[in-house]
Amino acid sequence: MSTTLAAPRPREMMHLGTRSDARGAARAAIHLALLLGTGWLTAVAPGVLVLPAMVLAGAVQAALFAPLHETCHYTAFRSRRANAVIGWLVALTALRNWHFYQAFHLAHHRHTQDPEHDPELSPPPPGDLPALLARVAGVTYWRAQLNVWARGWRGDLSAYSFIHPAAAPRVIRSIRAGSALTVLLVLAAGLGLGWGAVLLFWAGPQLLGQPLLRLYLLTEHTGCTEDANGLTNTRTMLTVAPVRLLMWEMPFHAEHHLYPFIPFHRLRDAHALLRDRLGQVGPGYVRWHRDHIRELRKASPGGAGPR
Numbered sequence: 001m002s003t004t005l006a007a008p009r010p011r012e013m014m015h016l017g018t019r020s021d022a023r024g025a026a027r028a029a030i031h032l033a034l035l036l037g038t039g040w041l042t043a044v045a046p047g048v049l050v051l052p053a054m055v056l057a058g059a060v061q062a063a064l065f066a067p068l069h070e071t072c073h074y075t076a077f078r079s080r081r082a083n084a085v086i087g088w089l090v091a092l093t094a095l096r097n098w099h100f101y102q103a104f105h106l107a108h109h110r111h112t113q114d115p116e117h118d119p120e121l122s123p124p125p126p127g128d129l130p131a132l133l134a135r136v137a138g139v140t141y142w143r144a145q146l147n148v149w150a151r152g153w154r155g156d157l158s159a160y161s162f163i164h165p166a167a168a169p170r171v172i173r174s175i176r177a178g179s180a181l182t183v184l185l186v187l188a189a190g191l192g193l194g195w196g197a198v199l200l201f202w203a204g205p206q207l208l209g210q211p212l213l214r215l216y217l218l219t220e221h222t223g224c225t226e227d228a229n230g231l232t233n234t235r236t237m238l239t240v241a242p243v244r245l246l247m248w249e250m251p252f253h254a255e256h257h258l259y260p261f262i263p264f265h266r267l268r269d270a271h272a273l274l275r276d277r278l279g280q281v282g283p284g285y286v287r288w289h290r291d292h293i294r295e296l297r298k299a300s301p302g303g304a305g306p307r
Contacts, residue, residue: 005277007231013259013273016266023265024077027248028067028086034060034246039201054200058209059246061202064090065213066248066264072102075263076248088174092182094206095145097152099174100163107162109260113226113233119162125222129296135218138210149179219288220253224280230258232279236271239284244268254278 038057045053070076071087088098104119111117115124123140126132134140152175157163163171190198225232237251244251252267255274262270275281282288 007258007274007277010259010261013262013270016259016270017261017263018266019075019078019263020265021078021082023263024070024082027245027264028076030245031060031064031067038205042200042205050200054204055208055212057201058205058207059212060209061093061205062209062213063246064093066246066250068096068098068101069105069250070248070264071098072105073260075261088178092178092185093202094210095142095149095179095182097148097171097175097178099167099171100148100152100157100160103162103164103167103171104160109257112228112230112257113221113224115226119160120221125218126296128299129293132218132293132296136211136214138207138214141210141214148175152176152179215289216247216285218292219282219285222292229279230254231277233257235280235282236278237282237285237288243285254280 035057038053038060042050042053042057067076068087068091071083071090074080074083076086077083084098087102091098091101108118108120111119113121115121126135151157151159152172155172157168157171186198186202189202219237220235221233222235224235227233231254234254234257236254239251249264249267250256252271255262255267255270258274259270
């Protein structure tokens with residue numbers, strides 16, 4: 001790979017920017033089918049096989065982060081309303097809020113890999129194995145989402161510098177509506193279907209699936225340059241088609257950061273044009289994490305010793 005060539009200017013990539021309601025609806029339908037299918041597997045799995053079924057369901061539920069992310073850029077669908085409605089609804093499954101995350105994520109795009117201004121670097125990437133395990137477990141994630149709920153109900157989002165004061169009232173209303181609807185749906189499901197069903201089909205899969213998403217997200221920028229060079233500050237991951245399908249082509253992440261106006265279904269075409277210029281291309285998720293853990297062990301006290 002060579003980074004001696006600059007990335008094409010945005011106007012040179014505009015031919016890839018056409019959005020499609022049909023392509024978005026098709027990918028959403030596939031995701032819905034996977035949600036229903038893994039839910040059915042969880043329901044019929046006998047004995048201890050219910051646990052791997054829940055992990056599979058959790059992976060598909062956690063991957064709803066992909067349409068949440070895509071709709072924040074209004075690129076999942078051509079219709080802005082469809083992006084907002086679908087994005088707002090899928091965010092609820094993991095206690096997120098679409099309006100809050102949109103502000104968070106756009107700040108990440110404006111300040112990618114800037115330690116002082118990129119909200120994704122607070123907290124910074126794990127620097128040792130215990131920190132990595134804590135991040136992957138998802139404890140900090142769930143705490144952060146509940147903090148957003150609490151601050152939204154208090155009506156004070158001043159702790160989040162990426163929320164403009166003029167936009168704060170709208171975000172607060174959205175947080176309150178989303179959190180209230182989530183609680184009402186959980187109560188209705190628990191009282192109507194039993195709390196075991198809530199654990200089996202939502203809470204359990206969410207707790208099991210979020211660690212997989214944490215591992216996925218760590219690959220996007222960890223170890224990349226802390227500068228404004230989009231060819232080197234974001235990593236594209238080479239992976240199998242089912243992962244790209246489930247994650248709405250998000251593994252082509254450097255391409256997305258360079259040209260966030262390109263919809264998910266054209267990112268593969270963008271990769272074909274950019275692959276010889278990209279400075280950070282991962283060989284696959286398992287291999288990347290294996291190498292990353294090896295580096296963290298070396299950086300730990302006594303990590304360089306015999307093993």
